[in-house]
Each structure stands twice: as C-alpha cells, then as structure tokens.
C-alpha cells in the first residue's frame with residue numbers, strides 16, 4: 621500500500637492496547653467521534669496488528685498499569701518513528717486516577733512516556749477515565765491492586781470512569797485537524 625493518500629477522504633487509524641477491554645472501548649468511541657465529522661475513513665486496530673501506512677492521522681492510546689503505559693504501545697511508537705514522522709499524531713491514556721488530581725498532573729505523570737517516543741506532529745493529547753473490576757482481574761493484577769488498596773487504607777472493588785461523550789469529543793476534535801483549511 622502506498623504511503624500517500626489519494627482522493628479526498630482522509631484516513632484515521634486508532635491504535636490501542638488493552639488488558640481488560642476498556643481502552644478498546646474508548647478507541648471505538650474515539651472512532652465514532654472521528655467518523656461523525658463525515659469526511660474521514662476510520663479504522664481501529666490492536667497495536668499487535670497495527671500498520672500506520674496509508675493513514676493520515678494516527679491516534680494511539682494505552683491504559684496505565686503501575687504508573688506507565690503498556691510496553692507494547694511504547695515499543696510501537698519507538699519502532700515506527702520513520703512511518704509516523706510525516707503524519708499527524710494524537711496520544712491518549714486511560715487510567716483510574718482520572719478525576720482525583722488535575723489533568724495537568726496526569727498528563728505529566730502518564731503521557732510523558734508516550735510523548736517522548738512519538739514521532740510525527742503530535743497534535744493532541746488526552747487522558748480518559750478507565751474501568752476497574754477487581755473480580756475480573758488476573759491473580760497477579762488483583763494482588764497488585766489489593767496491595768495498593770491496603771497501602772491507601774481503602775478497599776477498591778470497582779471503579780467506572782468511562783465516558784463515551786468525552787471520547788467522542790476527542791475523536792471529533794482530532795478529525796478536525798484533517799479538514800482542509
């Protein structure tokens with residue numbers, strides 16, 4: 621597939637990784653928002669199979685685990701620097717700390733890893749609230765969360781900060797960059 625896009629329809633690729641599905645859900649909501657602009661062709665791909673060639677705008681996101689984005693997403697950004705260098709890029713993270721401290725603090729804490737690895741024109745960054753259900757976690761993840769909860773002195777069972785509207789809004793906002801001036 622050529623790396624140049626011909627024709628008038630811009631192509632948007634939303635790339636994610638996930639352990640329990642919430643970042644995939646957010647990626648799909650971002651896609652809905654991007655598609656709502658009408659002029660964009662939108663695809664959603666897991667990072668394991670993602671190929672940015674042929675797309676104009678790459679939106680890439682990761683959940684936060686133990687203070688960091690998943691290595692798969694960081695590795696993708698590092699391995700695709702050349703392919704991303706001439707594209708518009710948007711970055712997002714998904715975390716349950718959303719709403720507990722300022723957005724600036726979360727950007728500083730959780731997006732910096734992605735920002736330093738991303739080539740291309742980073743046009744937008746965003747932090748989204750995530751979803752956590754302790755009963756659905758792997759043994760390893762449940763133990764980590766339970767240890768953390770003990771440290772905080774408060775039990776954690778379920779947290780749901782997913783917000784379709786804010787994800788759709790971000791999708792529409794990033795697709796707007798592709799509109800002819």
Ligand SMILES: Cc1cc2nc3c(=O)[nH]c(=O)nc-3n(C[C@H](O)[C@H](O)[C@H](O)COP(=O)(O)O)c2cc1C
Nearest residue numbers: 638639640641642643683686687715716717750751
């Ligand atoms: C073991 C574990 C560690 C986590 N660490 C953090 C963290 O450091 N900061 C945070 O805000 N959220 C943290 N979370 C919450 C996840 O980011 C949140 O559940 C997210 O929605 C998971 O995305 P996924 O369903 O796409 O995997 C953690 C969750 C688990 C299970």
